[in-house]
Amino acid sequence: MYEILEKKVLNEQVKQFVVSAPAIAKKALAGQFIVLRVSEDGERIPLTIADYDREKGTITIIFQEVGASTMELGLLNEGDCICDFAGPLGKASEFEGMKNVCVIGGGLGCAIALPQARALKEAGANVDIIAGFRTKDLIILEDEMTEASDNIVICTDDGSNGRKGLVTTELEALLNAGKKYDTVIAIGPLVMMKFVCITTKKYDIPTIVSMNPVMVDGTGMCGGCRLSVGGQTKFACVDGPDFDGHLVDFDESIRRARMYAEFEKKAVEKHQCNLRNTIEGVK
Numbered sequence: 001m002y003e004i005l006e007k008k009v010l011n012e013q014v015k016q017f018v019v020s021a022p023a024i025a026k027k028a029l030a031g032q033f034i035v036l037r038v039s040e041d042g043e044r045i046p047l048t049i050a051d052y053d054r055e056k057g058t059i060t061i062i063f064q065e066v067g068a069s070t071m072e073l074g075l076l077n078e079g080d081c082i083c084d085f086a087g088p089l090g091k092a093s094e095f096e097g098m099k100n101v102c103v104i105g106g107g108l109g110c111a112i113a114l115p116q117a118r119a120l121k122e123a124g125a126n127v128d129i130i131a132g133f134r135t136k137d138l139i140i141l142e143d144e145m146t147e148a149s150d151n152i153v154i155c156t157d158d159g160s161n162g163r164k165g166l167v168t169t170e171l172e173a174l175l176n177a178g179k180k181y182d183t184v185i186a187i188g189p190l191v192m193m194k195f196v197c198i199t200t201k202k203y204d205i206p207t208i209v210s211m212n213p214v215m216v217d218g219t220g221m222c223g224g225c226r227l228s229v230g231g232q233t234k235f236a237c238v239d240g241p242d243f244d245g246h247l248v249d250f251d252e253s254i255r256r257a258r259m260y261a262e263f264e265k266k267a268v269e270k271h272q273c274n275l276r277n278t279i280e281g282v283k
Contacts, residue, residue, distance in 0.1 A: 001081035001082070001083065002019050002020060002021050002036075002081055002082045002084075002085040003019070003020045003079065003080075003081050004017050004018070004019055004076055004077065004078055004079065004080050004081070004082065005018045005019065005020055005058060005078065006018035006078060007076075007077055007078050010062065010140040010141070011137060011138050011139070011140060012137070013064050013065050013066070014062060014063070014064050014065075014108060014111075014138075014140055015062070015063060015065070015073075015074050016050070016060065016061070016062045017060070017061050017062075017063075017076075018058050018059075018060050019058060019059050019060075019061065019082060019085060020057060020058055021034075021057065021058065021059045021085050021087075022057030024049075024052075024059050024085070024086075024087045024088055025052045025053060025054050025056070025057050025058055025059055026054055026057075027088055028049050028052040028059060028087070028088040029088065029092035029093070029119075030049075030092060030093045030115040030116050030118070030119040031048075031090065031091065031092050031093030031115070031116065031210070031241065031242055032048075032049050032087065032088035032089060032090045032091075032092055033046050033047060033048045033049060033087060033088070033089050033090050033212065033237075033241070034046070034047055034049060034059065034061065034085055034086060034087030034088065034089065035047075035084075035086045035087065035089060036061075036073075036082050036083075036084055036085045036086070037082075037083045037084040038069060038072045038073050038076070038082060038083060039072075039083050040083055042069060042072065042083065043069050044084075045067075045069045045070065045073075046089070046212070046237065047061045047062075047063055048061075048062075048111065048112045048115075048210075048212055048241075049061065049087065049088060049115065050062045050111045050112070050114060050115060051114070051115060051118075059085075059087075062108070062111035062140070062141075063108075064108045089237065090237060090238075090240065090241050091239075091240065091241075091242065093116055093119065093208075093242050094242075095119060095120055095123055095125070097182075098120060098123075098125050098182060098183050099124075099125050099126065099182055100125065100126045100180060100181050100182050100183075101120050101125050101126070101127050101128070101181060101182065101183045101184070101185060102127075102128045102129075102130065102171065102174070102179070102181045102183075102184045102185070103116055103117045103120070103127060103128070103129050103130075103149070103184075103185045103187075104129075104130045104131075104132075104167050104171065104184065104185065104186045104187070104188070104192075104196055105129065105130070105131045105132070105145075105187050105188055106131075106132045106133075106167060106186075106187070106188020106189050106192040106193075107132070107133055107134070107138065107188055107189065108140075108188075109187040109188030109189070109192075109210075110131050110140055110141050110145065110187075110188075111140065111141065112187045112210055112212060113129065113131070113145070113185070113187045113188075114141055114144055114145055114148060116185055116187070117129055117145065117148040117149055118148045121148050121149070121150075126150050127148065127149045127150055128149060128150060128151045128152070128153075128174065128179070128181075129145050129148070129149040129151070129152040129153070130152075130153045130155065130167045130170045130171060130174075131145055131152065131153070131154050131155070131167075132154075132155050132156070132157075132166060132167040132170075132188070132192070133154075133155075133156050133157070133161075134156065134157045134158065135156055135157065135158050135160050135161075136156055136160040136161030136162075137160075139154065139156075139161060142154060153170050153174075155167060155169075155170050166192075166195075167188075167192060167196065168192075168195050168196055168198075168199045171184070171196065171199055171200075172199060175203055181205055182205075182206070183205070183206050183207070183208065184196065184200050184205050184206070184207045184208070185207070185208045185209075185210075186207060186208070186209050186210075186245060187209070187210040187212070188213075189213065190213055190214070190250055190253055190254050190257060191250075191254065193209045193245060193248075193250065194250035194251075194254070196209075196245070197209065197245040197246055197248070197250070200245070200246075201246055206244070206246075207244070207245035207246060208242050208243070208244065208245060209242070209243055209244075209245035209248060210240070210241045210242055211225065211227060211236035211240050211241050211242075211243055211248070211253070212236065212241045213257065214227060214236050214253055214256065214257060225237050226256070227243075227248060227249065227252065227253050227256075228248070228249040228252055229243050229244065229247045229248050229249070230244070230247035
């Protein structure tokens with residue numbers, strides 16, 4: 001059992017846990033993930049390692065309550081334990097040779113972008129961050145991203161905080177102002193990553209994307225994270241999660257992701273119904 005040492009609410013739907021997991025913390029690297037089960041009869045869910053502390057033996061995870069399992073996870077508090085917590089899994093991100101990098105995070109993707117930016121900064125690279133959110137109420141990790149970058153741009157779709165507009169608009173503005181990047185790293189919704197790659201391709205900038213959004217089981221056995229990269233079939237959890245964004249078939253991945261929407265909706269409705277029945281039973 002893995003004890004939750006700290007719990008923090010980052011916004012209405014996003015929570016952050018610091019979990020005691022010394023064996024995982026000892027080997028964790030940026031870009032890797034863990035797979036957990038809230039309880040013995042729960043489903044396996046992969047979550048990116050947002051941070052780790054080797055001395056304290058802790059792993060930080062950040063998650064959004066979008067499905068039944070993450071909603072169940074969000075009900076846990078400090079002192080509670082997670083049944084299973086396995087990792088580190090996936091291939092660690094590779095930063096060799098990167099000197100001037102723009103790290104782009106969209107929404108919850110900023111939780112994955114943060115350890116990437118930190119690792120690059122620690123390696124001596126110049127790091128710019130562009131972080132995009134729908135509205136100011138959804139902004140997370142602003143202080144942490146500021147500390148991990150040389151320059152940060154926050155943008156919101158509705159202009160309620162920072163600059164109004166999309167991350168691609170801000171990226172093009174920086175490039176047109178003379179910024180020179182040897183690499184762009186994009187992490188967020190599939191559509192966002194797709195258009196970042198379309199933008200960087202025009203400027204011939206190598207672009208790495210994290211395909212965490214399509215992962216389901218985390219072992220390569222379920223096939224849910226199957227994607228096409230350069231015409232070859234890959235699995236996000238065992239071959240990635242990082243890939244050359246210019247080779248990823250995003251349209252295929254977006255179509256596949258939409259196939260699960262109805263199943264996820266029904267799972268959430270069932271969980272909410274069970275939760276209401278439990279609360280009413282206690283009363």
